[in-house]
Amino acid sequence: GAVVSQHPSWVICKSGTSVKIECRSLDFQATTMFWYRQFPKQSLMLMATSNEGSKATYEQGVEKDKFLINHASLTLSTLTVTSAHPEDSSFYICSAPSSGRPASYEQYFGPGTRLTVT
Amino acid sequence: SQKIEQNSEALNIQEGKTATLTCNYTNYSPAYLQWYRQDPGRGPVFLLLIRENEKEKRKERLKVTFDTTLKQSLFHITASQPADSATYLCALVGAKFYFGSGTKLNVKP
Numbered sequence: 001g002a003v004v005s006q007h008p009s010w011v012i013c014k015s016g017t018s019v020k021i022e023c024r025s026l027d028f029q030a031t032t033m034f035w036y037r038q039f040p041k042q043s044l045m046l047m048a049t050s051n052e053g054s055k056a057t058y059e060q061g062v063e064k065d066k067f068l069i070n071h072a073s074l075t076l077s078t079l080t081v082t083s084a085h086p087e088d089s090s091f092y093i094c095s096a097p098s099s100g101r102p103a104s105y106e107q108y109f110g111p112g113t114r115l116t117v118t
Numbered sequence: 119s120q121k122i123e124q125n126s127e128a129l130n131i132q133e134g135k136t137a138t139l140t141c142n143y144t145n146y147s148p149a150y151l152q153w154y155r156q157d158p159g160r161g162p163v164f165l166l167l168i169r170e171n172e173k174e175k176r177k178e179r180l181k182v183t184f185d186t187t188l189k190q191s192l193f194h195i196t197a198s199q200p201a202d203s204a205t206y207l208c209a210l211v212g213a214k215f216y217f218g219s220g221t222k223l224n225v226k227p
Contacts, residue, residue, distance in 0.1 A: 004161075034215070043122070043219040044162070044207070093161045106152060107215065109161030 002028050002098045006110035013084055013117055020080045021113045023050075023094030029074035030096035034107065035067075038091045050077040050094075084117045091115075121145060124208060124218035132226055137195040139221045141208030144189060148210035151184050151191050156205045156220065165206075166193075198225045 003026040013019050023033055031052045036044040048069050049057040056069035068080040081088055091114055095107040123142045131137050141151070150169055154162035168175045168184045168191070175182045181194040195202050205220040 006161075036217075041126075041219070044217040046214060046216075049214075091159075095161070106164035106167060107162075109154075109163070112159065112161045114159070 002026075002096075002108040004094065004096055004108045004110040006092075006094060006113050008113060009111060010114040011116070013115070015085055015117055016083055018080055018082045019084055019115060020078055021092055021094075021115075023077045023079070023096075023110050025075045025096050025108075028096075028098060030077075031074060033071065033077040033094055033096045035069065035077075035079050036093045036095070038093060038112075044093060047079075052077075081115065084115070086117045089115055089117045119145060122208065122210060122216055122218040124206075124221045126219060126221070128222040128224055130224045130226065131198055133198060133200060135198055137198045137202070137223055137225070139193040139206050139208075139223065141191040141193070141218055142189060143210055143218075146210055146212070146216070147186070148212050150211035151182075152209045152211055152215075153180075153182055153191075153193050154207045154209060154217075156207055158205075162207055167211075195223075198223075200225045200227050 005024045007022045033050040035047045038044045046059050047062045050069045050071040052071040058064045071077045091112050093112040095109045097105050121144045152167045153165045156162040166182045168182050179196045183192045203225045205222045207220040208218045210216045
């Protein structure tokens with residue numbers, strides 16, 4: 001099956017610094033990728049839709065200047081958490097629909113990145 | 119806005135029994151409904167997809183039903199095994215994905 005990787009798997013940073021998280025589709029191309037965050041025992045909350053070659057689409061309530069998304073190629077999307085604060089500590093997960101399939105088909109999820117801001 | 123409800127309490131069952139998980143939703147008419155499995159500290163893994171015009175879908179020991187009138191989906195695991203222990207998420211799929219908070223299943227040997 002399709003594989004999506006994320007890097008790093010976990011990161012600890014100091015308050016006020018920026019952190020970049022990478023999401024790669026390893027064996028297929030993804031013109032669209034999705035970024036989620038998940039708090040313990042809670043649902044995945046869609047943050048934004050990353051589109052290759054164009055600007056990301058952010059969900060209501062998500063600060064686009066704080067969560068910068070860049071879809072640099074058909075296999076790579078990055079999420080940068082700028083000026084991180086402790087409340088940004090969470091589990092960040094990306095996903096992509098399999099190549100050639102519409103977004104309504106199954107999503108292939110990355111393993112997630114645990115961000116802790118101290 | 120759409121609301122998705124999954125039983126927040128863990129479901130504890132004995133190995134070999136059938137596990138049934140429920141997903142109820144309101145204020146939405148999804149074209150598809152999907153079920154995912156999520157293990158601790160990992161991303162979700164796709165299990166099954168069912169379309170709005172389908173009543174039931176099966177895959178090995180898994181069965182999903184979709185009742186658009188009741189706005190409910192049931193997810194069954196037959197002959198459950200301890201390895202089935204995980205959190206199971208339902209997702210409503212239209213223009214976007216909306217996930218439930220998941221139900222944790224514990225299968226005891």
